[in-house]
Amino acid sequence: MSDKPNPDLAIHISLQQQRPIPLDVQLDCQPSELLALVGPSGSGKTTILRAIAGLYQPENGRIICQNEVWQNSVQQFFLPAHRRHVGLVFQNYALFPHMTVLNNIQQALSEIPKQHRHSHALDLLKKVHLEGLDHRYPKTLSGGQQQRVAVARALARNPKVLLLDEPFSAVDQVTRRKLYRELLALRKKLAMPMIIVTHDLEESTLLADRIALLHKGQILQIGTPKSVSAHPVTATVARLMDQQNIFTAQVLDHDLTAKKTRIHWLDRILEASFQPQFKINEKVCWTIQSANVLLHRRDRPSNGDKENPLHGKVIEYMESSGLVNMLVQIDKELNTTIAISVPLHVSKRNGLGLNEIIGISLLSEGIHLMPYQALRR
Template sequence: MTGARSLDVALRQSAPIPLDAAFSCEPGEVLALVGPSGSGKSTILRAIAGTYRPTEGLVKVGRATWFDGAAGTHVPAHRRRVGMVFQSYALFPHMTALGNVTAGMGHLPPAEREARARALLDLVHLSGLEARRPGELSGGQQQRVAVARALGREPEVLLLDEPFSAVDKATRQRLYREIAELRRVLDMPVVLVTHDLDEATMLANRMVVLHHGRTLQAGTPEAVTHRPVSAEVARLVDMRNVFEGTVLGHDTDRGVTTIGWAETTLEAGARPELAVGTRLSWVVPDGFVVLHRRDRPSRGERENPVAGTVDSLLPIGQTAHVTLRPAHAPGLPLHFSVPLHVARRNGLAPGVPATVSLLGSGIHLMPAASGAAPAPDGSIPGVVTPG
């Protein structure tokens, strides 16, 4: 159990939708639920809101119990102080923006509702548009009305269900900035469901990775995306450089653990608790794959150098996404990104030789992939590596 006004969730059931999820969210914190379609994100949100009743578990907000499967407690949705923002906005089309916000204020005396609604519309930067109906507002403006209406309920918990997926990219970026500003004044737990990892990383203080209704990892976005607890989590958060290896030894004086990868050796941060000979999975974020520059030596180019041939180069904006086939293991491509001007300066193109360093500080060691038999080439059975 966490703070006096925190949200605590633990849900379990085997059918019809498998669930084995547990997390907490503090007031003022944004917690992102991430995972592929069918991972149970929206079901968990509905269980918090009270529109879905799981078989077992607990949903508590502060000292109030909204759901307790063992005790048979299930507070109906209309009695839970929850603010909900949907991807489809769910605004009343015949009402003005002001009317939509005041519609959720049944708990306030009628004389107080309009002033409060105007204050909330001002908070979401819609002052002056109170009289417009949803059809007269842009997608981003409609989403702001939906946020103001959710806050108008004075909720104990704010739930955001894919709230930005229905707007264009430019509008989404503006909404990100506004929500990031807004969360500084929100004194309630905020749970965000999203399939967009960049969105989760930008907006959330912590994230929970779900798969088949099961919590695989919870932590800060940086911890989850750079130090996943398993190869499964690494793949779910779109880490592309996921491989297998074997512990070869430890050098406590230098603070390194040496691993074997295919026909080469790599040095990672010290993990002396791993016995020599242990099979493991390892990952290196593409930001820790450093290109050796042709015009001058790269910093740390002696650190885990890997030579190979460029297999593909995809420019996206001013960034070049590169796939390198290592000379010692062409079937295990490495992926990294560099500014497009760096790629051009170094003549990167398919078929061109190149060398990178895998920075030891970024190599993260994990338990071997579940059910993965030792693979002589260092790959993870069942994992299809792009490129």
């Protein structure tokens, strides 16, 4: 990986169409950057990937990769897929079933002299840890091995952009974790822009530098996974980012000295981080990540407990992989609940369980305000 990415090596994508799938997106991906297109089914993420690869021609589009025009509908120019230097890893890998692993990779090496193709393909197999499997046929490989062959074949063309279409969806959980690690290690060596399509938020958070959240063919928000999760621009984004704690409130005032914004929620007043862009008395939506909800220790109350304290009954209690996810009912009449996650040992030490009354604190820095919209329950 070069130390300083060269902006000339970036890819710029702008696509618009009404039918059959509405699209209105503008994207850039820098060299060495891994951008994740995230969104629910039907949001248009795979269509965007196919348009970049030249497998789909949207009504209006402008795609420039490493200063080479791939599509410009104004000039009615469209470079077909086989003339774009694209590495695409398909969801089901799409290996050629009648060819050996080595042959599969060699198909993408047509631009290098014939006598070097064999050794080059072997080098690529080594890169994806598949030495010794060169004469096997795809059907004799495991899902994880097939995915590695697909990655090696995608890299064989020395692509100007690497595209990955839900590459981990066809493998089991254990293999998936292994492949995540491999991709993270591999991407450090790659200098081209990389775009991954996924509907798995955890996957995108783990792998991507930036995520573009898509909904109905539009990008709702683009940014680092952390910033999109913590600072969604709308309640819809928050919902698509799997935020469970989304509520409506009214702005009470802004404290310029303490750098806090106070909001009126249910019959309480909550202190939030300073967000003066919202006017006093304005109706807003607000959200808090469950990681910013603190549990009051029953045995040893602390000063932190005074920050937006709330009490409620645990009405849902689920243990999974060392974590406990709970729903705490704050207001029975309005059925207002707050989701909270704590490590299993913390839950055990505090004797938590279903129907227990517990105290929680909402960290003011974690309370994020958004423009008002009616919430679906």
